[in-house]
Amino acid sequence: MKPLMLFFLVVLAGYARQNAAVGTGEIAPAKTAAAPAPLGAAATASLRAEQIRTDCIKGRRLICGRVLRMFPDGLVVESGCSDLLRPPLTESWVVPGTATTSRDPAVLELNEPGTACIGLVFLTDIPQRPKVNNHDYVVIIGYPAGQYVYSPAPNVGKTIRKYCAGLDTAVRSTCQTEADSSKTNFPVIRHVLLMPDREDGAIPRLLSQTGAFESTGDLAPCEGLVPYDINVPFWSDGAAKTRWMCLPNNVSSHNRKIGFHPEGEWTFPNGTVFVKHFELPIDETRPEAKRRLETRLLVCNATGSVYGVTYKWRPDNSDAELLSSNLAETILIKTATGTRTQTWYYPSRQDCRICHTDKAGGVLGVKTRQINRPVALANGTVENQLLSWNRRGLFEPGFREEELPRYARLAPADDLTRSLEERARSYLDANCAHCHRPGGTVAYFDARYDTPLARQNLISGTVLIDQGVDRARVIAPNDIWRSIAFMRVNTVEAMKMPPLAHETLDQRGVTLLRQWIESLSGRGVLAPPTFSPPSGNYSGPLEVTLKHPEPGVTLRYTLDGSVPTTSDPLYEGPIKLIEPTTVRAKAFRQGFTSSITAQATFIMGD
Numbered sequence: 001m002k003p004l005m006l007f008f009l010v011v012l013a014g015y016a017r018q019n020a021a022v023g024t025g026e027i028a029p030a031k032t033a034a035a036p037a038p039l040g041a042a043a044t045a046s047l048r049a050e051q052i053r054t055d056c057i058k059g060r061r062l063i064c065g066r067v068l069r070m071f072p073d074g075l076v077v078e079s080g081c082s083d084l085l086r087p088p089l090t091e092s093w094v095v096p097g098t099a100t101t102s103r104d105p106a107v108l109e110l111n112e113p114g115t116a117c118i119g120l121v122f123l124t125d126i127p128q129r130p131k132v133n134n135h136d137y138v139v140i141i142g143y144p145a146g147q148y149v150y151s152p153a154p155n156v157g158k159t160i161r162k163y164c165a166g167l168d169t170a171v172r173s174t175c176q177t178e179a180d181s182s183k184t185n186f187p188v189i190r191h192v193l194l195m196p197d198r199e200d201g202a203i204p205r206l207l208s209q210t211g212a213f214e215s216t217g218d219l220a221p222c223e224g225l226v227p228y229d230i231n232v233p234f235w236s237d238g239a240a241k242t243r244w245m246c247l248p249n250n251v252s253s254h255n256r257k258i259g260f261h262p263e264g265e266w267t268f269p270n271g272t273v274f275v276k277h278f279e280l281p282i283d284e285t286r287p288e289a290k291r292r293l294e295t296r297l298l299v300c301n302a303t304g305s306v307y308g309v310t311y312k313w314r315p316d317n318s319d320a321e322l323l324s325s326n327l328a329e330t331i332l333i334k335t336a337t338g339t340r341t342q343t344w345y346y347p348s349r350q351d352c353r354i355c356h357t358d359k360a361g362g363v364l365g366v367k368t369r370q371i372n373r374p375v376a377l378a379n380g381t382v383e384n385q386l387l388s389w390n391r392r393g394l395f396e397p398g399f400r401e402e403e404l405p406r407y408a409r410l411a412p413a414d415d416l417t418r419s420l421e422e423r424a425r426s427y428l429d430a431n432c433a434h435c436h437r438p439g440g441t442v443a444y445f446d447a448r449y450d451t452p453l454a455r456q457n458l459i460s461g462t463v464l465i466d467q468g469v470d471r472a473r474v475i476a477p478n479d480i481w482r483s484i485a486f487m488r489v490n491t492v493e494a495m496k497m498p499p500l501a502h503e504t505l506d507q508r509g510v511t512l513l514r515q516w517i518e519s520l521s522g523r524g525v526l527a528p529p530t531f532s533p534p535s536g537n538y539s540g541p542l543e544v545t546l547k548h549p550e551p552g553v554t555l556r557y558t559l560d561g562s563v564p565t566t567s568d569p570l571y572e573g574p575i576k577l578i579e580p581t582t583v584r585a586k587a588f589r590q591g592f593t594s595s596i597t598a599q600a601t602f603i604m605g606d
Contacts, residue, residue, distance in 0.1 A: 193224075193246050193273045195299045199307035199349065207295055207311040207320035212244075212275050217318050222246075225275060228385060230370040231410040232430040236278065237344065237504040240290060244275040245366065247394065257396035258389075262368055262407055263450045265361030272300040274363065280344065283334040291331070292317050294346055298356065298363065306362035308352030326351055328503075343503040354500055360434040369408040369429070369449055410449060413512045424516035425449050427509050428458070428485070431498055445474045445485075458485070459520065467495065469596050470563070478522030481596045486513050526587040528598035529555050529571075535600040543574035544602065548587050557585040563597050577602055 194211040196202055208216040212225065221227070225244035233241060248256050248271035259267030276296045283289035292313040299307055311320035312327070326348040333340050356362050368386065375385040386407070390398050410426035411418035418426075429449035434440070436447040443464060445457040453459070458475045463484045466472035476482035488497035490510045496502050532545045546555050555571035556564040564586040575583060580603045587595040 193222075193275075193297070195273055195297060197270065197299075197302040199301065203309055203322060205322050207322075210297065212246075212273075212295075212297070216320075219277065221275075228366070228371065229373065229375055230365050230430075231373045232370065232412055232426045234365065234430055235498070235506040235509060236501065237280075237342070239278045239280045239293065242277040242279075246273045246275070248272065258394050260368075260390075260395035260397060260399060262399070262403070264367070266363070266367050267361070268300045268363055268366075270300055270302050270304070272363075274298040274366070280331060280342070281333075282331065285334065285336055292320075293331075293344055295320050296347075296352075298352070300362065305358055306353075306356050308347070308349060308356060310346050310348070310352075312346055323348065345501040345503055347501055351500055355434050355498070357434065357440070359437065359439050364434050365430070369410045372404075372407050372409040408449060413508055420512075420516045420519050421453070424512055425453065425456075425458075427512055431489075431509070432485075475517060475520070476522070477520035478518055479525040479593065480514055480517050481525065481528060483513075483517050486510075486517060489513060523593050524591065525593040526550060526553060526589055526595040528595040529585045529587055530598065531583065531585075531600040535602065537603045540604060541576065541578040542602065542604070543576050544583055544600070545574050546571045546585050550587070550589065552589060554588045555585055556588065557583055559583060577604065580604055 194204060194209065204210045207213070211222055214220045214222050219242075221244055224246045226246070228243050228245055230243070247258070248269055256269050258269075261267075274297070276298075278293045278295070279290040280293055281287055281289065282291045294313060295311045297309050297311070299309075301307055310323045312323050313320040323346055327346040329344050329346070331342045331344050333342050356364060361367075371389065372384070372386040374382050375388070376382050377388075384404065387401060387404055389395060390401070410429060411422040413423050413427060415423065426449055428436075428447045432447040433449070436443050436445055438446060445461045447456070447458070459473075459477060461474035463472050463474055465484070467484060467487060469482055469484070469487075472482050472484050473479075474483070474485050480486050485497075488495050489506065490513075492503060492505055527549065529546045529548050532547060533542065546557065548555060554566075556566065556568045557571055557575065558564050558568050559575075559581055561582055561584065562568075564584055566588060571585065577583075580601075582599060582601045584597050584599045586597050
């Protein structure tokens, strides 16, 4: 046996002889202080254990040290050598900080609770992931100081003490342990929002009545709300969004955890609530000036589905009121030269289900490829959000940390370290994949990022509705005019996509898709001609001019509504119109794909 280990066994054996009830769960009085009371009878053991767990969580009690022996029911951890506990350490699962020198554990716990208790310890109920090896350094969340029993450690030869003591002061000054980091970012989830488990239940009329916020006017979230962010947000007309999640209480229970999957959708226990808050910038000269618009709650209900509700904020920001139907509001926006208006659409409960379908899993955005991203923790450090949730024990099953680099991660539009293809496909995943997937809306393509590009039927994929465009495709290589996906994102007219709560053009998303399409290998494509003057009502006869930016292009047109071909009239000068007419025109050039048909209708007379 190693001298160091023998030393601690001798010390603890001597300490054990001072007690009259070794192995019985009772602790005899120490010479310097009264011993703590026993845990109690078996009938109250489970209640006492829960109280201990709660106290531990509140006090953030930890223990760290080197693993000496491993057994099926626990670990023997040597935490008494301060030299071993000082960084830097190379073999580490969770890096500990420094520790004080060894002192009498009983005296330390009674007189200085929360201080590092040094000695040899036996720990049960150890975390199953990641794997622990001999001589690893570990930090384990445990019982608070003063709560302990005696347990025999097999094959060690002596009865040793099973306890967990606070190590906050030991680790705080040198490093932020990974266990501590997860605790800092994620409060213990003991809170359940006051939302009914069915949509036809009694839904609170005010946001303040849901329990989501400790102080509604200050947007101070309740203890149980876990903040999160995603890689690529759904376009919401330029609004800034803040997100939280609240799992049902008792997340240690198997059916109270998130069903984790590396790909596809996660599953969530009934009673999970997602909170999303929307604020709109209202002054282009001061980006920080925002107006509170709405806060939406999405509830995983008792039927295995979801329902959503919208709370519209009062003008004084004191509270938000439940909407019974959808609503459109005109918002005044200050600009550098004056003002403009923007329409904001508040969705109804029925609207929520248009996107939050059962086929899409009900919950959108909270999945591996979106949550897999760095986030800033409350203590100022940065950590991978997916990894933090895994360490916090929110998943069932969890994953091995070495697998993280293999998990997909959506690419934000402005992340120039990722390819155009990755960023464009990520945008389509976030904005289209909840409907455009197998079994979803009637369409031929799959917008999910997890589906390999070759199987998505995106590039050169056929479309159901061609919008009157010849040779239309979902994405036509190097041809934005025949790319129906691009056409529908690049408009706020009736054919717009997404079709709901989309009143303002997503200029950055449009630019991203345009760049990707134009980067795809394909024959040169001519832009369609333009008309001057444009379509409209005119008081009398007029002359219409066709224009095109490319030199050497031939323009042909028709006045009977047919699609122009190379056999139709050649445009050589202004077209004179004396009666209501629809003019259609196309551009042609050798070596290029002809343009799509451009069309303008002119109405003359009163």
